[in-house]
Amino acid sequence: MFKVSRKVQDLFNTPVPHELWHYTTVDGLKGIVSSGKVWATEARFTSDPTEYFFLRDVAIEFLNAKQQKQRLESVGLDANALLELMDIHYEKGVLSPGFADVFIASFSAAEDLKSQWVDYGMAYRGVSIAFDLRQARPPNELDSSVTLAPCVYKKNRQEELVREPVERFLEPVDRLQDLNDRNYAIKRTWPIVESIWPNAGAAPFIPIPSSAQICESLLQGAKDMSRELFVLASHFKNPKFEEEHEWRLVLPRSKMKNNPQLPIKYRDDCWAGEQVKKPYVELELKLPNTDHLPIVRVMTGPRCDAAEVKAILQTSGYGVPVCPSQVPVR
DSSP: OOOOOHHHHHHHTOOOOSOEEEEEOHHHHHHHHHHTEEEEEEGGGSSOTTTTTHHHHHHHHHHTSHHHHHHHHTTTOOHHHHHHHHHHHHHTSTTSTTTEEEEEEEEESOSSOHHHHHHHTTTTTSEEEEEOOTTTSOOGGGOOOOEEEEOBOOHHHHHHHHHHHHHHHHHHHHHHHHHHHHHHHHHHHHHHHHHHOTTOOSOOOOOOOOHHHHHHHHHHHHHHHHHHHHHHHTTBOOGGGGGGOEEEEEEEEETTSOOTTSOOEEEEEEETTEEEEEEEEEEEOOOTTSSSOOEEEEEEOTTOOHHHHHHHHHHTTOOOOEEEOOOOOO
């Protein structure tokens, strides 16, 4: 993965918990243990309508702040025009659907959460599978764009993470302002220098970049910013989802490259009130040199048949503990 800001890198290096839970149906459990794979759904087809675009709103709000506008206007730049760059990158650039598919496999640090049983556990009749995914994150030296990290819900934390790539975008603006300030200081002080030293010569003004150079620098800064926001986008969630404590294994798949080892599949599903072909990929999560997934234990939902779950696990060779949910339901 290309170089990202320190705080963004820290997010992607957050220590992975010993257990991350995946809520699913009993049929889902059968499919997972028999195939050794977990489905990852394309980001734009999740149940959250603000998915993937929530970060854009955070970034635009930061760029649109009075302080940032003043920085831009102080060097004669149109703040509103620069704000449009964000939309352009979402429509046609790195953050657009035409650039890459982004597939997400969701897990939770919350082992027994009522809302998860309702949404993904077939009305309390499903299971929650505890995975040990500490070996699932690609090492940094592999330079992979795959990330395994928690979602960010708190507004101040989101703004903190957005600030670094946005500041990188604004670096050319600050450099230009610095040059202007230094030249202004020279203009004010040079008459005094000449009065002291008549042979001082011409004032040593610092050359100001041309409009074309400034534009090129800003466009490059916008490109770098959008690429960093791209890797953050799938980990930003609306604060209303905070109780889920979601962790995501995110796999961007470039539309410019063919990847026969990870083909995109489609399943019929209801999304946004319509029947659609929902794209997904199957992620191989088996441990090295084994046919087994890193399953630590399995929790049965409040209305799930534990005997059936134990039989499925035993048939597939998983001798892991099976424990019941403690969520009380009628």
